[in-house]
Amino acid sequence: MKILTVVGARPNFIKAAPLHRAFRQYPTIESKIVHTGQHYDARMSAIFFRELDLPEPDYTLGISTGTQVQQLAEIMLRFEDVLTAEQPDWVLVVGDVTSTLACALVANKMGVRVAHVEAGLRSGDRKMPEEINRILTDSIADLLFVTEQAGLDNLKREGIADEKVRFVGNVMIDSLAYSRMKANEQNTVGQLGLLPGGYVVMTMHRPGNVDTEAGLTNLVAIVERVARDKTVLFPVHPRTRSNLVRYGLLGCLTMIPNVRLLEPQGYLAFLNLLEHAAIVITDSGGVQEETTYLRVPCLTLRQSTERPVTVELGTNQLLAKLDPDSVRERVTDILTCGAKQSLTPPLWDGNAATRIAAALLETRS
Numbered sequence: 001m002k003i004l005t006v007v008g009a010r011p012n013f014i015k016a017a018p019l020h021r022a023f024r025q026y027p028t029i030e031s032k033i034v035h036t037g038q039h040y041d042a043r044m045s046a047i048f049f050r051e052l053d054l055p056e057p058d059y060t061l062g063i064s065t066g067t068q069v070q071q072l073a074e075i076m077l078r079f080e081d082v083l084t085a086e087q088p089d090w091v092l093v094v095g096d097v098t099s100t101l102a103c104a105l106v107a108n109k110m111g112v113r114v115a116h117v118e119a120g121l122r123s124g125d126r127k128m129p130e131e132i133n134r135i136l137t138d139s140i141a142d143l144l145f146v147t148e149q150a151g152l153d154n155l156k157r158e159g160i161a162d163e164k165v166r167f168v169g170n171v172m173i174d175s176l177a178y179s180r181m182k183a184n185e186q187n188t189v190g191q192l193g194l195l196p197g198g199y200v201v202m203t204m205h206r207p208g209n210v211d212t213e214a215g216l217t218n219l220v221a222i223v224e225r226v227a228r229d230k231t232v233l234f235p236v237h238p239r240t241r242s243n244l245v246r247y248g249l250l251g252c253l254t255m256i257p258n259v260r261l262l263e264p265q266g267y268l269a270f271l272n273l274l275e276h277a278a279i280v281i282t283d284s285g286g287v288q289e290e291t292t293y294l295r296v297p298c299l300t301l302r303q304s305t306e307r308p309v310t311v312e313l314g315t316n317q318l319l320a321k322l323d324p325d326s327v328r329e330r331v332t333d334i335l336t337c338g339a340k341q342s343l344t345p346p347l348w349d350g351n352a353a354t355r356i357a358a359a360l361l362e363t364r365s
């Protein structure tokens, strides 16, 4: 059985690594990786391949930076050639980025079966480009691998047939469990001269939060308020950095006392920083899950989450009201009263990729 796994952006590499490792356990599976090039620089791409033991991609589509439409179109055209050459049994797409939708569509048009890993997640917010990518990909996928109960409920509500859906757990957590010890050995916290529990980690990159001047100005004010209580470590996503530069706000952020702006971190460094943070403030999808697994308090600066189990069982709290004083209040609450009780969601046990490999193999019979 030949499986082509598509990756394009940072979170994809982290999800694909355990899948490729699981596929290689089976001599009957031929696993190939296609990198679309959505994220291409060393800090957002190459370091993840190295740290997660992913081999060089079999194909690199090398798409250029451009609008979402340009990227979608370019990926589709180039991926068509790959499918023509490879004729795989399955195209496996992960997550919710442009590459996910583009390659799922091409496979569907060319009669190749599509499996979607991390299917069924819905924020309910159709203004998020990721939400549209999720809905469209799920509507054409032949096999849908789900991480949490809400995913099952959403797919049922959308009329996706039960026999296409498998509840398998979370490949993001597979990577975390696989890398946690290595991350702790690397001890980025110590290397940065920090103490466990002595800092807050912040990551922000959703278009809704960082694409407008007003949103970014508010973000700078949030950072300033939080830094009054704790050192803030802020690995700045390239999208956020370029918008900070565009609106002339990078200087203000740099001047705030008790804030350390960092380049995007490698996976091991970031995991170590997450695990020992007092609080994580984020708008990332994956980070909500990782903090839940690590039982680190997480404040998600968004109106909604597509990962409700992290709020129901985990450590995550949504903060829809993004004014700086409310955020600071919530941070102070956690620092003084401690984190909320939390549990590990069902099947987030480090074995999701093995279940996915087994399910794909079953489709042969």
Ligand code: UDP
Pocket: 010, 011, 014, 172, 203, 235, 263, 264, 265, 266, 267, 268, 270, 271, 283, 284, 285, 286, 287, 290
């Ligand atoms: N991450 C990382 N370095 C960083 C920030 C995040 O390795 O500086 C990892 C994080 O641990 C998680 C993934 O990147 O596994 C999340 O990616 P991102 O927030 O870009 O995407 P999302 O999950 O929101 O789609």
